[in-house]
Amino acid sequence: GMSVSGNLYLVEGIGDGTVTLTDVKVDGNLYIKGGTKVDLSNVEVSGDIIVVNDNAAVNIAGASTADNVFVEGSGVNVTLKADEEDSTKKPEIGKVVVDASDAKTTINAGPSKVDVVVEGKGNTVALGDGTYGEVELKQETKVEKTSDAKNVTIENLTKNEGDESTVSKDVTVKKTSTVDDKGEVETKDNDNKGNGGSQSSGSSYYDTNE
Numbered sequence: 001g002m003s004v005s006g007n008l009y010l011v012e013g014i015g016d017g018t019v020t021l022t023d024v025k026v027d028g029n030l031y032i033k034g035g036t037k038v039d040l041s042n043v044e045v046s047g048d049i050i051v052v053n054d055n056a057a058v059n060i061a062g063a064s065t066a067d068n069v070f071v072e073g074s075g076v077n078v079t080l081k082a083d084e085e086d087s088t089k090k091p092e093i094g095k096v097v098v099d100a101s102d103a104k105t106t107i108n109a110g111p112s113k114v115d116v117v118v119e120g121k122g123n124t125v126a127l128g129d130g131t132y133g134e135v136e137l138k139q140e141t142k143v144e145k146t147s148d149a150k151n152v153t154i155e156n157l158t159k160n161e162g163d164e165s166t167v168s169k170d171v172t173v174k175k176t177s178t179v180d181d182k183g184e185v186e187t188k189d190n191d192n193k194g195n196g197g198s199q200s201s202g203s204s205y206y207d208t209n210e
Contacts, residue, residue: 001025010034012053030066032056040064051076063089069096074103079128082111098123106146127152127171134158137165144168156187
């Protein structure tokens with residue numbers, strides 16, 4: 001394996017090629033500014049992975065780690081995969097943070113549970129198969145599942161009161177939290193039919209606030 005002290009930059013000069021990093025330790029942040037396909041396998045980043053360029057497919061595989069993945073470009077695909085030979089080795093990433101605006105971002109949690117924070121405005125976020133822990137939407141985000149996904153689960157969806165963000169019906173949302181302008185949070189359990197808990201008949205079972 002190779003160790004890099006400080007930040008590692010994959011720069012524009014790579015062009016449209018594929019960049020593969022295997023068994024690399026980065027003592028800092030990893031900046032992806034070039035390459036249309038970036039394969040990271042057993043890459044340990046002590047800081048964050050920052051995806052700057054547009055239309056990058058970033059595959060994070062095996063025992064790869066990073067605090068967070070920040071998506072600044074548009075058309076970015078972040079996919080987490082277990083090791084091909086040892087499925088117990090899977091990536092550990094804290095959050096995927098979408099800083100871009102008016103962008104389409106695809107996130108495939110795969111074997112790893114990840115949190116998602118959408119900071120930018122007017123984004124579309126497509127989620128692949130897997131479980132997403134805390135999903136926080138800031139403004140006018142459309143969340144949908146990828147076309148081939150069968151089972152997408154969000155454990156807790158947080159959005160601001162009055163925000164136009166939407167989640168498509170084929171995504172399972174277990175809890176929805178709404179933040180008002182005073183910063184107070186109201187959380188409700190949804191039934192798992194994907195209809196947002198709007199059926200009043202079952203609500204008495206789910207209302208734990210009384």
